Amino acid sequence: MASNSRKYYKLYVVIAVILMVFALLIIAPYIWMMLTSFKSTREVLYNPGKVMPIKWTLSGYITVLTKSPFFSWFKNSVIVSVTVTAAVIFTSTITGYVFSKYRFKGKNFLFWLVLSTMMVPSQITMIPRFLIINQVGLYNSLQALIIPAIVSGFGIYLCRQFCDEIPDSLCEAAKLDGAGDFRIYASIILPQLRPCVAALAIFTFLDIWNDYLNPLIMLSTLKSMTLPLALTYFSDAHSTDISAVMAASALIMLPVTILLLCFQKQFIKGVTISGMK
Amino acid sequence: MKNNRFVYLVLLPIFILLAVFFVLPIVGGLAISFFDYNPLRAINHFIGFENFGKLMSDKIFLKSTANTLIFVGITVTLNIFLTLVLAQLISMLPWPKFRSFFRVIFFMPCVAPLIASSVVWGGLYATKYGLINNMLKTFFGISPVNWLGTASYVMPAIIIFTLWADIGYNIILFSAGMDGIPTDFYEAAEIDGAGMVKKFFYITLPLLGRTVSFVVAMTIISHFQMFAQFQVLAKLGGPENSGNVLTYYIYKTAFQTKDMGYASAIAVVLFVLIMIVTIIQQRLNRVEWGY
Numbered sequence: 001m002a003s004n005s006r007k008y009y010k011l012y013v014v015i016a017v018i019l020m021v022f023a024l025l026i027i028a029p030y031i032w033m034m035l036t037s038f039k040s041t042r043e044v045l046y047n048p049g050k051v052m053p054i055k056w057t058l059s060g061y062i063t064v065l066t067k068s069p070f071f072s073w074f075k076n077s078v079i080v081s082v083t084v085t086a087a088v089i090f091t092s093t094i095t096g097y098v099f100s101k102y103r104f105k106g107k108n109f110l111f112w113l114v115l116s117t118m119m120v121p122s123q124i125t126m127i128p129r130f131l132i133i134n135q136v137g138l139y140n141s142l143q144a145l146i147i148p149a150i151v152s153g154f155g156i157y158l159c160r161q162f163c164d165e166i167p168d169s170l171c172e173a174a175k176l177d178g179a180g181d182f183r184i185y186a187s188i189i190l191p192q193l194r195p196c197v198a199a200l201a202i203f204t205f206l207d208i209w210n211d212y213l214n215p216l217i218m219l220s221t222l223k224s225m226t227l228p229l230a231l232t233y234f235s236d237a238h239s240t241d242i243s244a245v246m247a248a249s250a251l252i253m254l255p256v257t258i259l260l261l262c263f264q265k266q267f268i269k270g271v272t273i274s275g276m277k
Numbered sequence: 278m279k280n281n282r283f284v285y286l287v288l289l290p291i292f293i294l295l296a297v298f299f300v301l302p303i304v305g306g307l308a309i310s311f312f313d314y315n316p317l318r319a320i321n322h323f324i325g326f327e328n329f330g331k332l333m334s335d336k337i338f339l340k341s342t343a344n345t346l347i348f349v350g351i352t353v354t355l356n357i358f359l360t361l362v363l364a365q366l367i368s369m370l371p372w373p374k375f376r377s378f379f380r381v382i383f384f385m386p387c388v389a390p391l392i393a394s395s396v397v398w399g400g401l402y403a404t405k406y407g408l409i410n411n412m413l414k415t416f417f418g419i420s421p422v423n424w425l426g427t428a429s430y431v432m433p434a435i436i437i438f439t440l441w442a443d444i445g446y447n448i449i450l451f452s453a454g455m456d457g458i459p460t461d462f463y464e465a466a467e468i469d470g471a472g473m474v475k476k477f478f479y480i481t482l483p484l485l486g487r488t489v490s491f492v493v494a495m496t497i498i499s500h501f502q503m504f505a506q507f508q509v510l511a512k513l514g515g516p517e518n519s520g521n522v523l524t525y526y527i528y529k530t531a532f533q534t535k536d537m538g539y540a541s542a543i544a545v546v547l548f549v550l551i552m553i554v555t556i557i558q559q560r561l562n563r564v565e566w567g568y
Contacts, residue, residue: 008371015366016375022363023382026441030385032408033397048406049415095291104284110292117299121502121551123524124544127531128305129298131316148298151291171278181283210390212505217532228392232509235396242400249397253389260388264381267388271446272453 033253037061037246044242060247063238070251072223073230080145080226081208087150088204089197095151096159097189101171111160117153122213130217144218145226149208155200158274162196163189199270202263209256227252310545314538321538328542338543340518341526344432345547348522349500352436357493360444364451365477380452384445391442395509398438399425402510428519431511435520438506443499447492454488455481487562494558498551504528523547 036044037060039053047054064070099111129148138144166189174184190197215229222233231252235245260267310328314321332338367379386394401408402424413419424434462480471479482489504524511520514529523543531540 012370015369019363019366019379023379026382026385029394029397029401029441032401036400044406048411091291094287098284098287101278102284103279104281110288113295113300117295119555120303121548123502123527124306124548125299125302127309127537127541127544128302132297132301151294175278181280206388212390212392228390231393231396242406245396246400249393252393256388257385260381260385264377267384268377268380268449271449
């Protein structure tokens, strides 16, 4: 391979340069967003040719933080995302364990039911789901986002696949030693599922943190909103204040981007493990 | 193992939630499509297939369906082409640090809320101060274009945005598949004098068959359901409904016009489109791929 490397060195440099150009196209919107968020709106409008801010200012950020309930939105997003992620991990792992390691009547049918929930697009279920949430009095509350998301068909499917790889003898040995069913789950199954749980946690958190359609349907008052929905309201209300809109976008995009940069390996592994979003 | 008490204890709450929030809505969604249903009215009449009959003469529905198919067709084709090429280029690099650097950069837009990146791109496309018009003016002297306000430009603008936002996933999936191909295949081909392009078409692509068919199906399904960027970049369906798609039309009909029966009928059409893709993919999956 060493001689190959030298032979192809020029080629590799060309490839790297091509990829660099594409990478630049990917990050350009981020750079523009950050630079615009540090300009004054006056400057954005009257000096569009200048890329760098002539005068750096935090006025956009100040508008976001003082003229909108940004911290409530942030808090709502954290509450919903963290609760759902924790709940999904618990329900998926324990249900996956039951489907993988227990024999019971109707197992195949029930598992088929779980799988079929993954196939149906949210557009067909969102209208009845809205009516149900309305009926039980959860409309415009964070529970409306949390409760329907507690069970994830995809999560159950993923965890069952991983449980199937754990040898049955491990569970049976523990049973002979007198461990109860929940005990086996907690002390034998759960530790073995670590890579699967990590992937599931990352993607559930992202899904819920970024979710726009559900909040759009279920929430109505400004203070109860989560960040993605709030951003559209903020950008409509401040549509002339471009630097404030970009500051708000930056504040919403940065947490997940930083998360990605900190946990690169887990993210990339998570994508390949879960096969899909 | 067997322990019915434990099994029921776990499954009962899970299936109650699934029944209330998945099974019931699926059945309900189909049922509502046969009603003239407005949530604000006390009595809603059963009207049989009337909602479905209305679809055929609804110009906005036909336009949205055409737009959806055009959007999905063009975006997915470009997406698969771009991601296969980029994944191949990345996995050819001999430096692991560079490979993971590029994968992470391309993945960045995938983790951001689609709605927030749409808002940012709304700024990039802005006529007066947007980066794109600025670049075009500086480098090519082209006068400002109203990208999102011109019927023929809205869809291309959204397609470009969607490519930017979504290529990261497939790049990672494809390069994971490429990493799994044994290197002796390439070495053997090299001895036979195969060049880069030949190696890609005769080794990488056939061996990636199953992955490609799965990724294509998943990408099509997810693109059929895209919504946020249309709401932001094609305001109210865009000029002359040029940016109206089924997801947006369903949302608007259900939650603004409050004609939930008709909206459900449109949703059933979308569901059927997605089911067709799913079935084709499953058929393809039975084909013998691999080595």
